[in-house]
Amino acid sequence: MAAMFGSLRAAALSLFAIALAACALFAVATMLAAPPASAAPGAAPKKVVVIDDGDWVTVEAHQATLDEVLKAMAAELRITFGNTERLDLGRIVDGRRAGSIIHVMEWIVPAGGFIVLYREPKLGDAGPRRIRAIAFLQPGTRQPF
Numbered sequence: 001m002a003a004m005f006g007s008l009r010a011a012a013l014s015l016f017a018i019a020l021a022a023c024a025l026f027a028v029a030t031m032l033a034a035p036p037a038s039a040a041p042g043a044a045p046k047k048v049v050v051i052d053d054g055d056w057v058t059v060e061a062h063q064a065t066l067d068e069v070l071k072a073m074a075a076e077l078r079i080t081f082g083n084t085e086r087l088d089l090g091r092i093v094d095g096r097r098a099g100s101i102i103h104v105m106e107w108i109v110p111a112g113g114f115i116v117l118y119r120e121p122k123l124g125d126a127g128p129r130r131i132r133a134i135a136f137l138q139p140g141t142r143q144p145f
Contacts, residue, residue, distance in 0.1 A: 050076035054128040058098040059108065066091045069108055082135035087112060101131055113137035 047064040050072050051057070057077070061069050067089035070081050087109060097107040105114055117133045 048072035052077050055100065056098065057101050057104050059104050060096040061093040063092055063094050065089060066093055066108065069093045077131060079131050080133045082133060084136060086136045086139060105134065112139060
């Protein structure tokens with residue numbers, strides 16, 4: 001009886017080892033199958049990535065101008081920006097910020113005031129309020145909130 005349990009245990013360990021080896025081979029094959037898109041010749045990595053998660057926005061910029069950041073945000077969030085001539089659109093933005101739109105905008109435009117305008121929700125709309133536009137105030141103007 002003990003010999004039978006010993007052989008069952010050895011068989012189970014062998015199956016486990018085979019499964020582990022198969023997983024390792026699959027992982028290596030997946031990594032080697034195709035190079036990342038950014039490794040393609042002539043392909044430059046994106047300077048600005050914007051992720052819209054409802055109430056939460058993530059902006060990651062790599063040596064991008066403020067103009068590039070605002071254009072990427074406008075495209076991804078489907079919003080408009082007003083009075084951008086009041087900003088230094090050539091200023092370089094570098095880094096990553098995630099949070100509410102107000103938190104992210106305070107990082108992108110630290111010395112500028114702005115107003116966030118929201119879309120009017122329709123009866124029965126569920127989910128977070130949607131942003132319609134962001135307008136920039138005169139330089140040096142304090143936030144109204």
